[in-house]
Amino acid sequence: MRLSYPTNIRIVKVPCTGRVAIIHLMKAIEKGADGVFVAGCLEGDCHYQAGNLRAKKRVVHVQEILKSIGIEPERVAMYNLSAGMGPRFAEIAREMTEKIRQLGPTPIKLQGVRKEMAA
Amino acid sequence: MNVTTPSKLEKILKSGQYAVTSECGPPRNGNPEAVAKKAELLKGYVDAINITDNQTAVVRQCSLASCIKLKLLGFEPVLQMVTRDRNRIAIQSDLLGATSFGINNVLCLTGDHQRFGDHPNSANVFDLDSTKLIQAVKLMRDDGKLLGGFEMHEHRPQMFIGAAENPFADPFEIRVLRLAKKVAAGAQFIQTQCIYNMDKFKLWMKQVRDAGLHEKVAIMAGLTPMKNVGMAKYMKNRVPGIDVPEDIIKRLQGVPKEKQAEEGIAILLEQIEELKQEEGIRGFHIMAIEWEEKVPEIVQKAGLYPRPAVD
Amino acid sequence: MIMAKPKPIEEIIRYIENLDKVLIAGCNGCVAVCEAGGLKEVEVLASALRMYFLQKGKKVEVDEVSLTRQCDKEYLEEIKDRIGNYSGVVSLACGAGVQFMAEMYDEKPIFPGVNTSFIGVTEDQGKWSERCQACGECVLAETGGICPIARCSKRMLNGPCGGSEKGKCELSVVFNKDVPCGWHLIYERLKKLGQLERFAQPAAEKDWTVSRDGGPREIIREDVRP
Numbered sequence: 001m002r003l004s005y006p007t008n009i010r011i012v013k014v015p016c017t018g019r020v021a022i023i024h025l026m027k028a029i030e031k032g033a034d035g036v037f038v039a040g041c042l043e044g045d046c047h048y049q050a051g052n053l054r055a056k057k058r059v060v061h062v063q064e065i066l067k068s069i070g071i072e073p074e075r076v077a078m079y080n081l082s083a084g085m086g087p088r089f090a091e092i093a094r095e096m097t098e099k100i101r102q103l104g105p106t107p108i109k110l111q112g113v114r115k116e117m118a119a
Numbered sequence: 120m121n122v123t124t125p126s127k128l129e130k131i132l133k134s135g136q137y138a139v140t141s142e143c144g145p146p147r148n149g150n151p152e153a154v155a156k157k158a159e160l161l162k163g164y165v166d167a168i169n170i171t172d173n174q175t176a177v178v179r180q181c182s183l184a185s186c187i188k189l190k191l192l193g194f195e196p197v198l199q200m201v202t203r204d205r206n207r208i209a210i211q212s213d214l215l216g217a218t219s220f221g222i223n224n225v226l227c228l229t230g231d232h233q234r235f236g237d238h239p240n241s242a243n244v245f246d247l248d249s250t251k252l253i254q255a256v257k258l259m260r261d262d263g264k265l266l267g268g269f270e271m272h273e274h275r276p277q278m279f280i281g282a283a284e285n286p287f288a289d290p291f292e293i294r295v296l297r298l299a300k301k302v303a304a305g306a307q308f309i310q311t312q313c314i315y316n317m318d319k320f321k322l323w324m325k326q327v328r329d330a331g332l333h334e335k336v337a338i339m340a341g342l343t344p345m346k347n348v349g350m351a352k353y354m355k356n357r358v359p360g361i362d363v364p365e366d367i368i369k370r371l372q373g374v375p376k377e378k379q380a381e382e383g384i385a386i387l388l389e390q391i392e393e394l395k396q397e398e399g400i401r402g403f404h405i406m407a408i409e410w411e412e413k414v415p416e417i418v419q420k421a422g423l424y425p426r427p428a429v430d
Numbered sequence: 431m432i433m434a435k436p437k438p439i440e441e442i443i444r445y446i447e448n449l450d451k452v453l454i455a456g457c458n459g460c461v462a463v464c465e466a467g468g469l470k471e472v473e474v475l476a477s478a479l480r481m482y483f484l485q486k487g488k489k490v491e492v493d494e495v496s497l498t499r500q501c502d503k504e505y506l507e508e509i510k511d512r513i514g515n516y517s518g519v520v521s522l523a524c525g526a527g528v529q530f531m532a533e534m535y536d537e538k539p540i541f542p543g544v545n546t547s548f549i550g551v552t553e554d555q556g557k558w559s560e561r562c563q564a565c566g567e568c569v570l571a572e573t574g575g576i577c578p579i580a581r582c583s584k585r586m587l588n589g590p591c592g593g594s595e596k597g598k599c600e601l602s603v604v605f606n607k608d609v610p611c612g613w614h615l616i617y618e619r620l621k622k623l624g625q626l627e628r629f630a631q632p633a634a635e636k637d638w639t640v641s642r643d644g645g646p647r648e649i650i651r652e653d654v655r656p
Contacts, residue, residue: 248587249588300629
């Protein structure tokens with residue numbers, strides 16, 4: 001559809017968001033991502049029955065872990081949309097980027113890496 | 120039933136007249152007069168007074184201390200004993216202590232779980248349960264033996280043994296089996312959980328009679344007057360094992376607030392009259408906790424005053 | 431299986447925050463089954479701890495390992511060459527495993543990472559419940575296969591008590607959710623098995639000397655000793 005969305009998003013494709021494990025979300029933040037969002041199918045429409053529901057629970061669990069170690073839980077989020085909803089994807093990408101921008105760069109100070117403010 | 124102990128309660132029950140008992144809760148501090156004051160309100164209107172044992176797992180003066188106090192003042196106490204807080208060593212020890220003061224009645228209970236009370240973090244004991252406690256008391260009284268085998272040759276406990284039964288708990292089908300078990304273990308009198316559902320109670324009494332248990336054990340009907348509709352609702356919803364039918368609630372709701380206490384007592388008096396028709400009911404256990412002053416009125420209006428004299 | 435719950439991460443941080451190099455050691459036995467201390471949980475905990483310390487600007491190295499079991503010396507020995515590198519270990523094994531590791535490596539602080547809770551079963555994914563209290567004298571033959579010590583809140587042998595209502599234990603009111611009455615379950619089971627006469631007899635005496643009350647226990651089997 002050639003819609004534009006922010007360039008700071010790195011996409012990791014999975015066959016179903018049910019494939020996303022807690023450790024994947026943790027590692028993303030641990031390795032320096034300012035935020036992670038999981039984009040799954042609309043609830044009730046999961047091609048694999050309930051993968052997106054499991055993903056939702058895992059996102060909640062990661063949010064709780066982040067809160068317990070003093071990191072803003074909003075850095076991880078779950079969104080639902082169908083594969084055909086291009087404009088919605090762009091909208092989500094912009095929304096998440098804006099949210100993260102407001103939170104500021106990740107508090108994880110990686111050794112020897114200068115964090116630039118996202119453009 | 121042969122008289123086995125000097126218990127006044129046992130004598131009255133044996134004589135075939137209705138027995139009347141009530142109960143007092145000790146204070147939550149070291150007050151030496153509190154229980155005596157409550158007992159004074161009941162003097163002459165009841166045959167024996169139960170002293171509760173850390174009821175609902177809330178710490179109060181121990182039942183034994185209050186029973187001793189009452190005995191020394193000339194009352195007939197019933198020592199309530201739960202197995203939640205004491206192991207068999209402490210239980211037998213307390214029974215011997217009670218014996219040394221001439222206390223002749225014990226009500227053997229398992230006890231509400233400690234999580235209901237004000238010390239939910241405590242460990243619980245439950246070394247024995249109520250049935251085992253009944254067996255232990257009987258063993259001490261009739262064989263002079265402690266559970267561990269030691270034999271007392273003199274000054275054995277002379278306890279009239281009671282137990283509780285709840286006709287309203289589930290499974291209903293085994294409530295009579297449980298009663299039979301307690302009777303076989305040595306229970307001589309029963310005080311039931313407070314009754315509101317008369318139909319269910321009568322059904323239970325019928326089963327008790329069919330099993331012949333009414334001739335082996337003296338059943339005293341437990342009754343508690345409702346003070347107001349709030350109390351009725353609380354007991355219905357928040358106290359396990361109590362069955363309050365909707366029509367009792369409706370009846371209390373149907374009268375203005377200041378008349379509800381009077382209505383509650385009226386309901387209880389009607390219950391007493393109905394229960395007098397039930398074969399196997401040998402007495403009434405009126406539990407008016409923190410409302411002891413109403414007991415004389417109830418006993419009089421129920422036609423149970425004056426109390427019989429026994430030597 | 432022994433069931434455990436992960437400890438709050440704040441507690442684990444308190445144990446290790448002044449150490450510079452820590453090993454998180456999981457166990458692939460019971461705690462892996464109840465998703466509290468297996469390799470998956472080791473990885474997540476290690477990641478969370480690293481993030482915490484990175485955020486604080488503290489230099490704490492957090493490494494990961496998971497052993498087959500921590501209640502057998504042959505598996506604990508697998509880390510003997512590397513444990514010297516660490517200033518402390520957080521063991522996600524059950525209490526027995528944590529202690530055994532501490533016995534073997536008695537000069538290293540070994541911290542527990544889970545709260546060991548009970549002996550139980552997997553009722554459903556994500557739901558584990560207690561079945562056994564290790565009382566040392568199993569009475570399951572008398573009660574239709576349902577344990578009155580573990581499943582009755584008052585461990586009655588002549589239950590149920592007067593608080594059993596509609597098959598639920600009186601603690602359901604306190605917990606604000608349904609707790610089955612162990613004796614109600616026993617009654618239904620004995621009815622199904624046609625063994626209701628067991629209800630009429632008082633239960634045999636319980637000897638607590640073989641349970642926790644009798645002191646720390648051990649089992650020695652001469653027939654299998656070397």
